[in-house]
Every structure is written in structure tokens, then in C-alpha cells.
């Protein structure tokens with residue numbers, strides 16, 4: 001009754017059941033359908049929609065910019081699930097001071113000049129990947145393989161550790177725990193408290209391993225921390241040794257060990273599967289869109305005459321068609337594209353002419369912004385050309401300001417993705433290698449339906465990679 005008639009949010013347009021409480025959103029979440037249903041609701045009800053008793057979603061670009069730009073709208077309680085041992089990291093915290101404090105240590109290894117020093121390690125892993133593809137035969141489970149690749153690359157380039165998964169073909173246990181951890185932290189929090197605690201009491205091994213994944217994560221991170229060493233030969237900063245040895249020049253203080261370990265655990269879950277999912281979708285789009293594959297292949301053959309050579313990221317960034325393929329892939333299939341919750345600050349705020357009291361949870365979703373027909377014509381078509389323009393007779397990456405404002409696969413502003421430069425480096429190097437060295441086509445069973453997901457790894461994606469002559 002209160003939710004439906006008297007709540008200040010009852011004025012916000014919504015599917016009828018969303019006005020009644022939190023079950024509508026929960027139901028969409030357990031069906032892995034939240035992102036798509038919220039998107040449908042925008043189409044039916046307009047740019048602001050109520051999605052739960054205290055939650056609204058917005059799809060107007062100025063509203064989204066206002067919410068995500070600064071620290072004014074803090075992260076919601078949902079992010080608290082991503083603490084480890086009660087300790088926050090730069091993903092989970094809603095405190096701007098703590099965020100600035102922890103970002104100060106974490107940011108330097110992600111600087112482009114530092115990442116470039118990781119290129120030899122990235123090349124070594126990509127050559128191992130090529131050998132593994134050849135060993136595996138023509139049909140490949142690409143998601144599993146990309147998961148090995150993404151974690152190995154992140155480990156070698158910025159974490160200062162060698163997972164050696166691609167080389168040995170053995171999956172590190174933390175990869176499976178990423179799945180369990182995401183179920184525990186992303187899905188189960190939507191259950192009512194009694195249902196969550198009932199599940200926790202059921203003595204089923206599969207459930208136990210879900211609930212114990214958080215502590216296990218911390219153990220993996222602690223082991224990495226213990227092993228982290230400076231790579232003196234390359235003068236490359238890695239996150240763990242950087243955090244381990246960091247001394248604040250002003251205060252002389254170092255970050256507490258427990259905090260560093262919690263931060264390392266955050267990088268493990270935030271950096272591996274995001275890259276995996278992006279890769280899987282981009283390669284799938286290339287496999288099912290032969291004209292785009294052919295154009296990219298030709299551009300790469302021109303830029304990389306010898307397929308045994310893997311160019312550096314700067315050289316690859318100078319191939320506009322490759323950059324446009326990655327941009328377009330992330331437009332359609334960014335891994336974190338469902339609602340990212342923030343909280344309306346003290347004093348409340350007005351969005352789309354509706355007053356939202358302080359404490360209302362508000363969110364946009366990249367999935368919907370990226371499919372705005374008025375901004376991205378034929379939004380469902382994978383068309384890298386939309387990001388290109390002929391300037392002075394040369395094909396150039398062109399970022400139309402309206403498209404750019406609506407494009408946020410890595411989030412926006414101060415709480416945007418700290419790993420973006422690394423992710424972009426990995427995507428450039430991996431996609432260039434795959435396309436330059438292999439012909440690809442989707443295997444039977446990989447189709448629109450099998451690829452439909454909330455953009456976690458819960459989808460079946462099997463592509464056949466053929467080696468070219």
C-alpha cells in the first residue's frame with residue numbers, strides 16, 4: 001500500500017509490479033534478465049523508471065552524467081558485498097577520502113608509460129596462446145581460453161605474478177571462484193534476508209563453496225602479495241610490489257598489509273572476467289560478421305606484414321579500424337552494462353522533473369544508453385564504421401561528441417574504471433593477434449540466444465578458430 005500509493009517514488013512511471021516492492025527486480029535478477037527488462041521499461045515508460053521500492057533507473061544522458069560525474073552520488077550498499085574481511089578497496093568504498101587514498105597507490109602501475117613495459121610479457125603469453133590454439137584442434141571453447149589469457153595477461157603486466165595458465169593449460173582455482181564470488185556478491189544480495197540465511201544453512205557442497213569464495217579470494221591475494229617482487233630488469237611497476245613498498249612522501253606512512261591484500265583481491269575479480277567477456281563478444285561479432293572481419297584482417301595485414309610479430313599497443317592504436325572494432329564491441333557488449341547503483345545525496349534531487357528524496361537509489365545502465373536509436377542509428381548492428389570518418393583523405397577514429405557522451409563501457413568520472421588503460425591494451429593486442437593469425441567462425445550452438453546474458457560469464461560461447469595458412 002505505502003509503496004504503491006504514498007511513497008514519493010509512486011510518481012515515477014514503472015511496470016505495475018515494480019511499484020509494489022522489491023520482488024519484481026529480484027525476479028528479473030534471478031532470471032539473469034534485469035538489464036533487458038530495465039531496458040524494455042525505458043521503452044515503455046520513458047527515461048526515468050521505478051524499478052523497486054526505493055530504486056529508480058534513468059536513461060537520459062544529462063541525468064546519467066550528473067549521477068556518475070563526481071563523488072556527490074555515492075555508491076550504494078550493494079558495493080559493500082565486495083569488501084574482503086570487512087576491509088574496503090577502491091571498488092567497494094563509498095568514501096571519497098579513502099578512495100583518493102587507495103587510488104594514490106594503485107594508479108601508477110596503470111599509467112600508459114608503465115604498461116608499455118609489460119609488452120614483452122604480453123607477447124610471450126600471446127605466443128603461448130597461439131601454440132595452445134594449435135594444440136587444441138579446430139574447435140575451441142573460447143570463453144575458457146580467454147579466461148586463462150585475461151588473467152595471465154593481467155598477472156604478468158600489472159600484478160607482478162605469473163599464473164602460467166595458458167602455457168600449462170591448467171586453470172588457477174581463483175578463476176572458478178570468480179564465478180562463485182559473483183553469485184554470492186552480485187546475485188544473492190537481491191534475495192530477502194531470510195532466504196539468504198536459509199541458503200547459507202543448507203549443507204550442500206556447491207552452496208558452501210559459493211559462500212566460502214570470498215575468504216578463498218583473500219587467500220589467493222595474500223599468496224600473490226607474499227610472492228610479489230620488483231621486476232628490476234624492466235623497471236616496471238607492478239601493483240603488488242608498488243603497494244608493498246609504497247611510502248607516502250608527506251606522511252612517511254605505508255599502506256597496511258591487510259588493505260593491500262584486499263585491494264589485490266579486488267583487482268582479481270574486477271580485471272579478469274571483464275576482459276574475458278569483452279573479448280568473447282568482440283570475437284563473436286567478428287566471427288558472425290564476415291565483412292567486418294575481412295576489413296579488419298586487411299587493415300592488420302597491411303600494418304603487420306609478418307604474422308609472427310605482435311606490435312606494441314601504440315602501433316596498434318594507430319590502426320583506426322581496430323580501435324573502431326573494439327569501441328563498437330564494447331558499445332554493444334560492455335561487461336558491466338547493467339544498472340550501477342548510486343545514492344541520491346542529502347537534500348534530494350530532481351530528475352526528469354520528479355523529486356527524488358535523499359537516499360533513493362538511482363542508476364543508469366550502459367546497455368540502454370548504448371542502444372539509444374537517436375544517438376546510435378541501427379543500434380543493434382555491429383558497425384565499427386560509425387566510429388570512423390574520412391579526414392584529409394585518411395580514415396580516422398572520429399568520436400562524435402553526442403555519441404561519446406552516451407558511451408560509458410568503463411563507467412564515468414572519478415569512479416570510472418582504473419584498469420581501463422590495461423584493458424584497452426589487452427584488447428588491442430589480443431584481438432590483433434587472433435585476427436591476424438586465425439580465421440574464425442561461430443560453432444553450431446553459438447547464436448543470439450546462447451550469447452544472451454547479463455554480461456557475466458553465464459553464457460555458452462563456443463567459436464571455432466581455424467588457423468590460416
Ligand code: HEM
Pocket residue numbers: 090091092099154266267270271272274275278334335336340341408409410411412414415416417418419420422423
Ligand atoms: C574491458 C574491460 C573492463 C571493463 C569494460 C570495465 C568496466 C568497469 C566499469 C563500468 C566500472 C565502474 C563500475 C561501477 O561504477 O560500479 C569499473 C570499475 C573498476 N574497474 Fe574496470 N573494467 C574493465 C577492466 C578492468 C581491469 C583490467 C581492471 C584491473 C586490473 C579493472 C578494475 C576496476 C576497478 C578497481 C574499478 C573500481 C574503480 C573505482 O570505483 O574507483 N577493470 N570497471
